[in-house]
Amino acid sequence: MQDFVKRYFWVLGAVVVMVCSLFAAKATGHILEAKFLGDPAHGPKIVAAPQPTTTTAKPRHDKDGTQMEKRNMFCSDCTPPVATTPTNTDPSSITNTSLPLVLVATNVAPTDKDSYATVINTESQRQGAFGVGDQLPGASGKVKEIHYKYVDFENSGRIERLVLVGVTPPPTPVASAEPTPTPTGEGDDLQASIDNGIKKIDDSTYEIDKKLVDQVLANPMAVAKGARVVPAVKNGKPDGFKLYAIRPSSVYAKLGLTNGDTIQSINGFELTTADKALEVYTKLREATSLEMEVTRRGKPVTLKYTIR
Structure with a gap:
């Protein structure tokens, strides 16, 4: 089972077609990072590479007078520094x-x-x-x-x-960078799609435009920063995913989620283990209606979504 989790617990992707495509990548990354990367006892020891230092030459007596030429006759303790070869430590090469x-x-x-x-x-x-x-x-x-x-x-x-997802990459060197054209106002267009693509029917029922779903599935990381998603643990066992720091204009808020909500299941599928997450993703990616079970301030809440 451990080998299965290691190899196949990837991004939850579009578990809720819309919702989980937004936060699953970050949530799964946190689980795997905590399981495999967070415990230094299970990883190989890392030894920091020693930094190059400038050393000084020890006094040496010669018979041709060269040392006398190079030394400062007014400072008996001064010796010429040994030239060091500069090393290339550019992390963005x-x-x-x-x-x-x-x-x-x-x-x-x-x-x-x-x-x-x-x-x-x-x-x-x-x-x-x-x-x-x-x-x-x-x-x-x-x-x-x-x-x-x-x-x-x-x-x-x-x-x-x-x-790794969630890690800020170093700046790409200018000499080797390939310019990637970015459409003007792309972020504004996405925000407009979020504002217009989600319709609130009541406090627990929402309608989602299929075009918005396709747009998010094509680039889920574009909206992944709208909230912080972390694995929830209860009695030492996985218990869904908890949301913090939800931005008011984010898709999370538009879908009725609030700070402190813990997402327990989608259409009856619990988000607890690797095989469950993979099963949810496979079965619900093309779904047209979803029911998400959420624990809010200790009480169960059901959010319903219809994709049109």
């Missing part, structure tokens, strides 16, 4: 990938053959666990290195980097 890939989690082992990364292609919805030498979905080359917070792989004849 590798280009961040522009492919529609999301790195959900990594499992770094002492050997490359036992290390793997869980990756999903948000366009084709292909996902899985990939090791060194495997080809990521949508990439033309193979995985070169797997680290705790990023994966380096070959694509289009060069090495590109995919950073």
Whole structure:
């Protein structure tokens, strides 16, 4: 079971078609990070690389007078510094990938053959666990290195980097960056779609425009920052996902969710284990009506959604 969770507990994606496509990636990332990355006792020891230091040469006596020429005759303790070779420590020397890939989690082992990364292609919805030498979905080359917070792989004849979801990637070097055109007002268009695409019928019933659902499914990370989603634990066992810091203009608020809500299940499927999450995603991605069970201030609340 543990091996199954490691390999297949990826982004919950569009569990609620709309809702879970927004927060599942972040929530699943938190679970996997806490399970596999948060406990230093289960990971290989990391030793910080020593920083290069400037050293001074020890006094040496010679017979040709060279040392006397180089030394300061007015300072007997002064010796000429030894020149050091500068090292390139630029962390952004590798280009961040522009492919529609999301790195959900990594499992770094002492050997490359036992290390793997869980990756999903948000366009084709292909996902899985990939090791060194495997080809990521949508990439033309193979995985070169797997680290705790990023994966380096070959694509289009060069090495590109995919950073763990939730981790801010370093700035891409100007020399190797490829300009990606961004439509003017893209964020404003998405916010307008959210405002116009969700209709509140009453406090527990909502209608969602199918076009908005398709737009969110195509780019779920665009709205993932509207709230903080963390795994809920009760009596030492997984108990859904809890929401904090919901922005008033976010899709979470538009769908009737409030700070402190704990999402327990969707259409009767509990969001507790890896196989349950995968089952929910598979069965509900094309659903047209949804019922979400939420615990709010200790009381159960049912939110109903119709997709038109």
